[in-house]
Amino acid sequence: xxxxxxxxxxxxxxxxxxxxxxxxxxxxxxxxxxxxxxxxxxxxxxxxxxxxxxxxxxxxxxxxxxxxxxxxxxxxxxxxxxxxxxxxxxxxxxxxxxxxxxxxxxxxxxxxxxxxxxxxxxxxxxxxxxxxxxxxxxxxxxxxxxxxxxxxxxxxxxxxxxxxxxxxxxxxxxxxxxxxxxxxxxxxxxxxxxxxxxxxxxxxxxxxxxxxxxxxxxxxxxxxxxxxxxxxxxxxxxxxxxxxxxxxxxxxxxxxxxxxxxxxxxxx
Amino acid sequence: xxxxxxxxxxxxxxxxxxxxxxxxxxxxxxxxxxxxxxxxxxxxxxxxxxxxxxxxxxxxxxxxxxxxxxxxxxxxxxxxxxxxxxxxxxxxxxxxxxxxxxxxxxxxxxxxxxxxxxxxxxxxxxxxxxxxxxxxxxxxxxxxxxxxxxxxxxxxxxxxxxxxxxxxxxxxxxxxxxxxxxxxxxxxxxxxxxxxxxxxxxxxxxxxxxxxxxxxxxxx
Numbered sequence: 001x002x003x004x005x006x007x008x009x010x011x012x013x014x015x016x017x018x019x020x021x022x023x024x025x026x027x028x029x030x031x032x033x034x035x036x037x038x039x040x041x042x043x044x045x046x047x048x049x050x051x052x053x054x055x056x057x058x059x060x061x062x063x064x065x066x067x068x069x070x071x072x073x074x075x076x077x078x079x080x081x082x083x084x085x086x087x088x089x090x091x092x093x094x095x096x097x098x099x100x101x102x103x104x105x106x107x108x109x110x111x112x113x114x115x116x117x118x119x120x121x122x123x124x125x126x127x128x129x130x131x132x133x134x135x136x137x138x139x140x141x142x143x144x145x146x147x148x149x150x151x152x153x154x155x156x157x158x159x160x161x162x163x164x165x166x167x168x169x170x171x172x173x174x175x176x177x178x179x180x181x182x183x184x185x186x187x188x189x190x191x192x193x194x195x196x197x198x199x200x201x202x203x204x205x206x207x208x209x210x211x212x213x214x215x216x217x218x219x220x221x222x223x224x225x226x227x228x229x230x231x232x233x234x235x236x237x238x239x240x241x242x243x244x245x246x247x248x249x250x251x252x253x254x255x256x257x258x259x260x261x262x263x264x265x266x267x268x
Numbered sequence: 269x270x271x272x273x274x275x276x277x278x279x280x281x282x283x284x285x286x287x288x289x290x291x292x293x294x295x296x297x298x299x300x301x302x303x304x305x306x307x308x309x310x311x312x313x314x315x316x317x318x319x320x321x322x323x324x325x326x327x328x329x330x331x332x333x334x335x336x337x338x339x340x341x342x343x344x345x346x347x348x349x350x351x352x353x354x355x356x357x358x359x360x361x362x363x364x365x366x367x368x369x370x371x372x373x374x375x376x377x378x379x380x381x382x383x384x385x386x387x388x389x390x391x392x393x394x395x396x397x398x399x400x401x402x403x404x405x406x407x408x409x410x411x412x413x414x415x416x417x418x419x420x421x422x423x424x425x426x427x428x429x430x431x432x433x434x435x436x437x438x439x440x441x442x443x444x445x446x447x448x449x450x451x452x453x454x455x456x457x458x459x460x461x462x463x464x465x466x467x468x469x470x471x472x473x474x475x476x477x478x479x480x481x482x483x484x485x486x487x488x
Contacts, residue, residue, distance in 0.1 A: 088449075089445055089448060089449055089454075090454075092452050092454075093454045112450075113452075115452075116452040117452075150436065153442075153445055153446060153449060154445070154446065154448075154449025154450060179356065179436035180436050180438070180442060180445075180446070181434075181435070181436050182434055186344075186434075189344050190436070192348075193343075193344055193347035193348060193353070193354055194347060194352070194353035194354065195343070195347070195353070195354045195355070195356055195435075195436075
């Protein structure tokens with residue numbers, strides 16, 4: 001038995017070395033020097049946000065408005081882009097540790113976020129909407145008083161729900177209970193199974209959900225109650241990337257390519 | 269590598285609010301899970317296959333699948349199949365209880381089987397039924413032996429309770445996610461929360477150690 005101990009220790013040591021050697025590998029830089037062949041940028045987003053980014057079930061790749069948009073911008077500005085799916089809460093961290101260069105994920109421009117990241121010019125006008133199940137007694141926003149509302153954590157939907165809560169309590173009514181889920185898909189599922197009375201999410205995303213899932217019988221009683229603009233988030237220091245993006249965005253707006261992409265996802 | 273103390277100080281009260289929720293779920297899950305677990309253990313060692321097999325399958329299923337999958341199954345899966353309105357906190361408690369019970373069952377089974385056969389034989393030879401022998405002879409002795417692994421299970425459950433955050437419950441883990449997203453400082457958020465969890469688990473590890481000491485001294 002005593003002879004076993006050195007063997008065990010050596011195996012453990014070897015295993016530890018193996019693990020350490022794997023994690024020591026520095027992540028490959030996402031960009032190539034501009035003087036070489038076309039510069040490559042990595043864009044990330046959470047692909048659970050149709051029609052902006054979602055997973056194509058056939059090819060298992062992310063597709064959507066945001067993917068088409070950034071590809072068009074890349075073409076107009078002369079760089080290549082790779083779009084990767086990453087969960088919402090990891091997006092800014094990935095940007096900061098250079099795993100990604102761009103966040104293109106239906107991210108609304110807010111003053112708080114602008115303190116940490118640089119935003120491109122706005123590329124989409126959106127707003128938050130609240131939705132309930134068909135036949136729900138809740139007809140107006142005030143009806144949400146005392147109810148449970150599902151939102152995606154750390155999104156403008158989350159912040160908007162907090163504002164509704166504040167508005168209600170300031171009027172002397174009961175606030176609402178906010179249930180924070182990890183991604184938009186979970187939010188819709190929560191309403192579907194009845195774990196909440198309503199949800200708050202970006203209007204275009206809710207509309208897309210209604211369109212694709214008529215059997216779930218979700219309705220939007222009132223128009224969007226906030227005005228927000230999506231922007232592409234980048235590291236503050238990358239002034240050259242800011243220029244590439246804004247110039248590319250301006251080009252495709254002028255050339256009609258933007259309208260083409262818009263019509264593809266939002267046209268009648 | 270900077271750890272911004274200002275941000276941590278700003279968010280600390282916010283984070284600590286989650287501790288109560290985490291603690292409540294852990295304690296209730298452990299309490300209910302322990303009772304269920306003991307019953308499962310007794311069923312598992314039963315000679316009757318009608319009792320033994322379902323217990324065995326249950327234990328294998330729970331121990332063989334990730335807790336995360338169990339949480340999603342209970343919260344999103346069951347309402348879809350049975351069409352009822354789920355209550356998040358109930359689902360979380362059920363998931364933790366069912367999970368804990370499976371591990372507790374194996375702990376008790378180990379404890380019971382570690383008691384020499386002679387004890388059961390002696391009890392039976394005195395005319396006690398199986399049930400009485402269990403209740404007054406075997407289980408009390410097994411109890412002392414299962415304290416350390418039960419203590420470990422409690423500590424494990426404390427950490428696993430972080431998974432209830434995925435169905436929207438505002439425990440410590442959820443608070444960490446919220447802080448990370450609002451302050452854009454994931455390191456401050458997650459490292460601080462890890463330290464809080466560590467403080468909790470170390471405290472309980474100490475308590476369990478003391479309990480072990482007190483129960484073993486003075487008895488054979």
